[in-house]
Amino acid sequence: MSVLMIQGTTSDAGKSTLVAALARYFARQGLCVAPFKPQNMALNSAVTTDGGEIGRAQALQAQACGIEPHSDMNPVLLKPASDTGAQVIIQGRALGNMQALNYHHYKSTVQNAVLDSFKRLSDQYELVLVEGAGSPAEINLRENDIANMGFAEAVDCPVVLIADIDRGGVFAHLVGTLELLSPTERDRVVGFVINRFRGDLQLLEPGLEWLENYTGKPVLGVLPYLHDLYLDAEDAISTQQAGADARLKVVVPVLPRISNHTDFDALRLNPDIDLQFVSVRESIPPCDWVILPGSKNVQADLAYLKENDWPAQLDRHLRYGGKLIGICGGLQMLGKEVQDPDGVEDVPGSELGLGYLDYITRLQPYKALINVTGFLSLGNQDNDQGDIALQGYEIHCGITEGPALQIPAVFLHDEAGNLRPDGAISADGQVLATYVHGLFDSPQAQNALFSWGGLTGATPLNLNVHREKQLDRLADSIAEHMQNSWLRQFGRDQGGATLEEVSR
Template identity: 60%
Template sequence: MSARVLMVQGCTSDAGKSTLVAALCRWLRRRGVAVAPFKPQNMALNSAVTEDGGEIGRAQAVQAQACGLAPHTDFNPVLLKPSSDTGAQVIVHGRAVAQLDARTYHDYKRIARDAVLASHARLCERFEAVIVEGAGSPAEINLRANDIANMGYAEAVDCPVILVADIDRGGVFAHLVGTLALLSPSERARVRGFVINRFRGDIALLQPGLEWLERETGKPVLGVLPYLQGLHLEAEDALPESSDKHGASLRVVVPVLPRISNHTDLDALRAHPQVEVIFVGPNGTPPPCDLIVLPGSKATRADLAWLRANGWEEAISRHLRYGGKLLGICGGLQMLGRAVHDPHGIEGESGTSAGFALLDLETTLEPEKQLRNVAGRLALDDAPMRGYEIHCGTSVGAALSSPSNRRDDGRVDGAMSDDRQIIGTYVHGIFDHPDALAALLRWAGLRDAQRVDIHALRDASIERIADAINAHLDCDALLRILDREDACEV
């Protein structure tokens, strides 16, 4: 089998590439096509554990759901997880292989290219179609050398490209025309059409601009997608806005750590109609709340220092004195202990940082990352739970004798304080199972919590965006592009 391949590139980050790829995947699946998602290179701190025991970007896990597939490392062969403004952990085929700064990684891309092309070849053997997501913008000319994320990949595998732009941020025609202008002639020829995303208003007022765009570029506008409110799709990396539900029955506050990771853990809370989630950034004052969640972190010791510098140690102490609940997830769990040791310099300079000492445990960061999907039951109400672990730390201490959950495989995880006011866990996605969500909300003070199933909400959102493909894009033209029937000289 040799798959048909179509690549979606964007004029900017957050133009809607991830969403459009998920929509196209579900649209093709509805037509009976065996389709898979692919993102050659991703930079994100939101990741998922795959069926083959590796790690990929969470957006590709959502796209896999759109295809009816379990996540696999071939869907995202190169993942970069930033650990500082200039460095990142490099993950290839699901496994961490190096910690590189930006300049060194630029040279490493020659090696990463082999991993990308190997995954591409395997997917083309297994599936009838592969829908590929670019990264950032193909017009980032400073990154063109050894590119594996956008046109470098498209040229290597000889696939057509559609270009998506976000009209909601303004300047959509400049984005599209400017992006084309910065491409080489062969790259420009690969662009088979445009999709304009997040439009609100009267389409008739946009029509003169669409006609001009087609005349100016010689490229068709494949359609204009409306701004779809209320989608429950996991973010690639951008932090969502606070849920802004004034009058909600329960308030949750989350510090926006500089290296916050897997903030998608909070999606089920944000989707809950009775819960208000407030993200508090640098120099922000945490408002009174029922629950504070310390999220995951890619740099636990550095983020601990940031929390102290921003007054969170005092804020947490005050919150607990007034009877509030506290939950730490992964790096947040480690912060709740007495100390975090990093003897190997896994997350930066080697050394030890004092934790908040709210749970009797200590954590040592180790070179080998622990990756596993998990299922089991919470200590709270014996509620079923599911999720995944991605961490380098191993925790030990008396607090672990009162675990927060027990796994179906016999393992135990996390800790719960004797007064049940504080819970820590290594499980990402701890809120995703509707029964676990209800139990945790009851613990936090919401007695009559409505049932919310975030997985079902995500699938309903995928259905909505696939419906938008049918309603607003030229589906016949999409099929011709995918089948290469519109092929032009490249």
């Protein structure tokens, strides 16, 4: 079994992308590969086959490996609920909320779970690709580190350091990061990858030669800037603009604690759709749909919408015939009240909802984590719309009850294969709510929702097919732009050689 860790000089240097690229590249070579991220802080998450919750990026990396996601692939997930606190999820299960300083002291305990998950993966797979978090040179976070060099030292694995040249200062990033590492950590770095390069490589070569001479470490690859690359975002919201021919305008407010905004990728990538993420401080621009997304702190985000006059703007949007959709936290906001008596998401309390649908949500410590299949009913209670296939997942802590649920938006299969209703649709057909993340991922569901929303003749985008093409594109880039002699060392013909042996 071999292990390689990818660490970055900064956040968004390309760690997640490089792990996904290497995972798909080595999986295509026939290796049994698995991704691993010891600690992740993200509000985009996924449900695993063992009923746990991990970062969305690790689920994508599992797909790159050709395997199902498992909670061991991301044993520590932190989901920020405020500026100083987060929900702590260990091996797929939520332990509760914790303040940042308290968690910093708790990390020595968490390390046991990290190493336990890593051992299970390393016993099952030929190659484990590990992704760091942020930068290994964060001096204030070095004590009890489990996310970067602390983990690498604990399992004695080599590290590749990646930097983003598109930001500028790539040589300072790489050299500065090395200088801030301890001698043993510095020795652990086996080479560099420079990411998102555009231009003539010959102009870069003098800098590469200087870097190798100065550090004594090789540049293993210079990866090009891949235009229009789509990958499930770990947290950052894409600012990609729609094409000029878009025929449906969709607005999604960027809530302070917005979660799982990857729900909208299938719309954002469709040239027929103009999807805009807008600040809550801005007025709602003219549009056909407004979608309220998931939230890690529903009460606070709902209050923030009210503070910025969104209820009046949503009323106006509906008066002019627009559609309004709520997903998960957005569903809860569309009701009459959100109650959190136990302080599940923040301080105990309640917040009046927007009142468009007649139900009340009560938050509770138990979190629903379910991969689901079913179909859109769009208010049809005869259960005869089975051709509008739907699949997705639920991640929520609330129980929602009220008369509006008698006209469900969705029917889902339960564990016994029976159908159960989910969400609601208003009597006038303008407001739709569901707990299902991934509502737009199915082409059949997209078609039905387009028709419901007033768009005809649009071509749905198959998000999974699109994602597979992007992963193959990444693997092709690795094959072309990274040192083949270094990559070949991971093959089975090496008789199980370790990466420590490979790097010598």
